[in-house]
Structures are given as structure tokens and as C-alpha cells.
Amino acid sequence: MTDTTTFPDPVYRDTVLAPLFEGVKTHFADHMDAINRAHLVMLVDTGILSREEGKAIAEALDAIAAETDRAALTYTGEHEDWFFLVEAELKKRLGDLGGALHTARSRNDMDHTQFKMALRTRAEDALARMLRLATALLDKARAERDTLIVAYTHGQPAQPSTFGHYLAAVIEVLLSDIRRLDAAIAPLDLCPMGAAAITTSGFPIDRARMADLLGFAAPKVNAYGCIASVDYVTGLYSALKLPMIHLGRVVQDMAFWSAFEVGQLHVPRSLVQISSIMPQKRNPVPIEHLRHMASVAAGRCDVIVNTMHNTPFTDMNDSEGEVQQAGYGAFEHATRVLDLLTAFLPACSINADRVARTTDAACITITELADTLVRSEGLSFRQAHEIAAATARAVIMEDAPLKQGYPAFAAAFAETTGRAPALTRDAFAEAVDARSFVTRRDRIGGPAPAALDAAFTGYADTLATLTAAQADRLARRSAAAQRLDAAFQDLKGPR
Structure with missing residues (x-):
């Protein structure tokens, strides 16, 4: 035909x-x-x-x-x-x-090489922004090391902690996400050039020279894999998705903490919008923008990873130009999240009066009363827990702060043990004090000042190592660009 x-x-x-x-x-x-x-x-x-x-x-x-x-x-x-x-x-x-x-080349090895070059620029930019966010959070955590907060579990007031302790937890997750992104950049640093269509070439090419001139750490060894492997795509977008999910959980906490009924987090006027009809409203809408932008970024990452599902392990358009371009929107949304959160969280503060009122109303220091009874009265923890629970029920029923609950405690203690407590009224007051609660939790990972300071030092060391590693990569690529330009210009000059 x-x-x-x-x-x-x-x-x-x-x-x-x-x-x-x-x-x-x-x-x-x-x-x-x-x-x-x-x-x-x-x-x-x-x-x-x-x-x-x-x-x-x-x-x-x-x-x-x-x-x-x-x-x-x-x-x-x-x-x-x-x-x-x-x-x-x-x-x-x-x-x-x-x-x-x-x-001695093909569009195949050229395509994957240029895709990696485009992705490594975006990946390094996202990594730099994550490092900046981690640094800003570390600075904020140090500044808020001793700032009391109410820690919530299952949406209910649980125990006292500090804003610095909470932010330290965020930093630890973020550092893990940074390490994952750093690891996902490693496959981007292996050069496909010289793989040609899929089996290299019969010409005496120098793949290491190509990798060096283009700023890669080394050639990607297997020529088939240079063309067929898309792990540099799936690994990268998976690594980009995770901080969007993890930071989104923090953003959700900020929405909860800043709600009128909770009121623990104060968002400054510069990050608050007003209602067009209700003059009393203070709407911290950057939180909502952070939440939906993080979700959009995570969703776009899923689009790219899922596009690779059930594709053949060979050269294919499913991993090439159009798909590559579609993924860049994930980076665009992710960088906006990182930049806004870097500005937002350090600008916020804790409402100390609201924290104190919730601490009193919800008896969140009661765990330390039970612990104190075990240490000072020789009770089992279950006995101590029953006495503490009875004390909490009594003061909540009376709508009184826990620090005024010594009579209820003494009654519960006598009913449970058949004797009067050795714990004095002053010792009781110290046991249920929020600051004392935090100070006593000085083990590794606790909110006490010494424990937090040690953690902060570790985070700072990790940040320095990751920052230095990125600086080395960027310096290597910059030097490679200069070598390429010099070698190319030399071709045109007299010999």
C-alpha cells in the first residue's frame, strides 16, 4: 500500500x-x-x-x-x-x-543527560531552601527553648512542653527529609553520555571526560541503565514529596494552635488577613495556603512517579520531555511552601496567658504528680496513677486549677493507701508546676534546657555537614563549566 x-x-x-x-x-x-x-x-x-x-x-x-x-x-x-x-x-x-x-552518541543519552542537568538544578535549589528552613527553625527553637506550650495528643491537651522542644521534633524530621533529598541527588550526578542508543559505541569515546566537562561526579556505568533506568526520576520526586507531607502536618498543627478556641499560637498582623464583612475576624490564611500548596506539590510528585508505573524497562517517552516538564510544577509549589514557612514560623509567637489557662484547666501536669508519688511515696505507678486521676477529676469538677488541688489529692491518697501522704503542700505545688515538669525531663530527647541544648548542637553539626556537601557539589559543577568553556574556546584558537 x-x-x-x-x-x-x-x-x-x-x-x-x-x-x-x-x-x-x-x-x-x-x-x-x-x-x-x-x-x-x-x-x-x-x-x-x-x-x-x-x-x-x-x-x-x-x-x-x-x-x-x-x-x-x-x-x-x-x-x-x-x-x-x-x-x-x-x-x-x-x-x-x-x-x-x-x-558516537544518540538522542537517547543526550535526552537523559539534559534531563538530569535540569533536575539537578531544581533539586539543589529545593535542597538549599530546605537547609535555610532548617536553619531558621533551629534559630527559632533556640530562642523558644524555654517557652512553655501545651502539647496535644488526639486533639486534647496532654502534657506541658516547650515551643523549642516541638520545633526540635520538626527539625529532626526535616533533617531526615534533607538527607533523603541529598541522597536522591546522587543518581543525578551520574552522567549517561556515551551510552549512545543503549550499548555505548564502537568509537574510542571517553565517558569520564564527558562526565567531568558537564559537572557530573562520574559516568553512570551500565549503558542500558543509562537509558532505561528512571530511578533518578522516581527517587527524586519521592524525596520531594515527603517533606511536603511532613511539613503539611506541622502546618495543620499551626491551624489548630491558632484557632480561637485554642489560641496557643499568635500569628502577627503581617501574616493575617481580615474579613470583608466581619470586623472581628483575624484570619491566618497563610496557613491555608501552606497546606494546599504542600498538597499540590505532593500530588504533582505522585503524578510523575505513577507515570513510571508498569512502563517497560527500556527507552520510552513516558520518562522524557513532556513528563519531565510536567514535574517542574512540583518544584515550583514546593519552593513556595519552603519559602513561606521559613518566613511564617519564625514570625509567630506563643500566647503565654492562654497556655497557662489551658495548663490549669486541663491538668496537663498530672503525670508528674503520679511520677513524684512513685519516687517519694514508694507507690506502684498504677496506684499513683489512680490517685492522680482522682485528683484531676476533683479539680476539674470544681473548675479549679490543679495547683489548688492539694486537699483533693490528700483525700484521694488516703482513700487509696489508708494513710496520709508524706508529700507536703509545697512539694505538691512543685510537682504540678509546668516549669518543674519540663525541667525534670532532662533525658535525651526531653524538653529540659540541657537536653535541648545538646540536641541543638547535633542538629547544627548535621546542617553544617549537609550544607558543606552541597557547596562542594555546586563548586565542582561551576569549575566544570569553566573547564568546558576553556576547552571549547581552545578548539577555536591557534594550535
Whole structure:
């Protein structure tokens, strides 16, 4: 059967090829240019192309870059994609030599290399913002080390703690998320160039040289895996999703704490919006924006990871240009969450009066009364728990603060043990005091000042290590860019 159609079909052009072309213009053209230049240097270094050939191609690449108005380009279908557009421009200037640049490579290894280059930029940016958030939270935690709060479990007042202790818990999770993102960047640092279509090349290419010039730590070893493996995609988006979920839980706490009925968290005026009709309203709507932006970011991560599900372990478009571009929205939302939370949490403060009233009304120090009875009266914890529970019920029924509950305590103690307590009224008052409660919990991980200070030192050390590791990677890539530019310029100079 004779096929009289011509490429591209107009619907395919408009629905697939044109959007992909625009995506390359926006996201990948600079990376493709760097790959072209590095590959040319490598071809000359290895003798696959002569220096004269390299010089001509280098000059042509510079001319194309200088004479092409990328923003004005639109997809016409004359060339299948951006790669073939550049190759056509090379051939226009150099004839058959223009096609020599593609020796020992494929669009396959080029695509995955430029995808990794685009992703590592976004990943490092997200990591830097997470590090800034962790630093801001650590500063805030140190400042709020001794600020009492009511800690809630199951939505009910539970025990006293401090805002610094709460933030320390947030920091620990965030540091784990930072480590996961840092680990997810490692596969992005392995270069696919030299894999060609899927099996490397019969030419004497230097894959290590390509990796070095493009700022990668090393080549990705298995050529099949360079093209077929998408773990650099799934691992990265999984690592980006987790902090959005984890920070979203903190944001939900902020919504609860700032509610009028709880009133523990004060959100400053700069982060509060008013009602258009109700003059009494103080709406901390940044909390809602944080919540939904984190959810959108997590959802976009799921879109990318789920797109890889049940795909073949080979070259496929399911992991390429359009999917890559779709994922960038996850980074856009995630960075907004990180930036806003870095501004929001340090700006908030704890309403000490409301904390004190809730502490009294909910008897949240009663656990320490039970502990004290075990230590000072020689009771079993269950006996002590029963006495403490009876004490709490009595003062709550009387709508009195726990610190005034010594008579109820003494009665409950006598009823349970058959004797009067040795615990004095002053000792009782100390046992049910919120500050005393916190100070006594000085074990590893507790809210007491010494325990928190030790934790803060550990967090700071971890942050310093992670920050230094990122700085080393960024410095390596910057130096590689300079080496690539110098090597490329050298191709054009006299020998």
C-alpha cells in the first residue's frame, strides 16, 4: 500500500511536537548546547575528529547560538525536534561535516543527560531552601527553648512542653527529609553520555571526560541503565514529596494552635488577613495556603512517579520531555511552601496567658504528680496513677486549677493507701508546676534546657555537614563549566 502522507500530521504536530519544542526552548536548550560543546571537545581529545574539524564545528556552534533568536522560534514541522534543527543548521554551514558532531552518541543519552542537568538544578535549589528552613527553625527553637506550650495528643491537651522542644521534633524530621533529598541527588550526578542508543559505541569515546566537562561526579556505568533506568526520576520526586507531607502536618498543627478556641499560637498582623464583612475576624490564611500548596506539590510528585508505573524497562517517552516538564510544577509549589514557612514560623509567637489557662484547666501536669508519688511515696505507678486521676477529676469538677488541688489529692491518697501522704503542700505545688515538669525531663530527647541544648548542637553539626556537601557539589559543577568553556574556546584558537 502506498503511503502518501507527509510528516508531521497536523494534529500530532500541534498536540505533541510543538509543545515539546516549546519545552526544549524553555528548559533544555542551554543544556543541549553544553552537551554539544562537551561532546565536541571529547571527540577531538580522543582523535575521533581532527582538530581542524573540531575548530570548524566549534565556530559553527558559536554562530548558531549568536544568530538564533530562540524566543522567536516556533515549531513548523520542517525539523522533527530541536536536535534536528541544530543539526540542520550545522549542515547548512558545514555541509557533511555538520553531521559529524553526532558521532558516537544518540538522542537517547543526550535526552537523559539534559534531563538530569535540569533536575539537578531544581533539586539543589529545593535542597538549599530546605537547609535555610532548617536553619531558621533551629534559630527559632533556640530562642523558644524555654517557652512553655501545651502539647496535644488526639486533639486534647496532654502534657506541658516547650515551643523549642516541638520545633526540635520538626527539625529532626526535616533533617531526615534533607538527607533523603541529598541522597536522591546522587543518581543525578551520574552522567549517561556515551551510552549512545543503549550499548555505548564502537568509537574510542571517553565517558569520564564527558562526565567531568558537564559537572557530573562520574559516568553512570551500565549503558542500558543509562537509558532505561528512571530511578533518578522516581527517587527524586519521592524525596520531594515527603517533606511536603511532613511539613503539611506541622502546618495543620499551626491551624489548630491558632484557632480561637485554642489560641496557643499568635500569628502577627503581617501574616493575617481580615474579613470583608466581619470586623472581628483575624484570619491566618497563610496557613491555608501552606497546606494546599504542600498538597499540590505532593500530588504533582505522585503524578510523575505513577507515570513510571508498569512502563517497560527500556527507552520510552513516558520518562522524557513532556513528563519531565510536567514535574517542574512540583518544584515550583514546593519552593513556595519552603519559602513561606521559613518566613511564617519564625514570625509567630506563643500566647503565654492562654497556655497557662489551658495548663490549669486541663491538668496537663498530672503525670508528674503520679511520677513524684512513685519516687517519694514508694507507690506502684498504677496506684499513683489512680490517685492522680482522682485528683484531676476533683479539680476539674470544681473548675479549679490543679495547683489548688492539694486537699483533693490528700483525700484521694488516703482513700487509696489508708494513710496520709508524706508529700507536703509545697512539694505538691512543685510537682504540678509546668516549669518543674519540663525541667525534670532532662533525658535525651526531653524538653529540659540541657537536653535541648545538646540536641541543638547535633542538629547544627548535621546542617553544617549537609550544607558543606552541597557547596562542594555546586563548586565542582561551576569549575566544570569553566573547564568546558576553556576547552571549547581552545578548539577555536591557534594550535
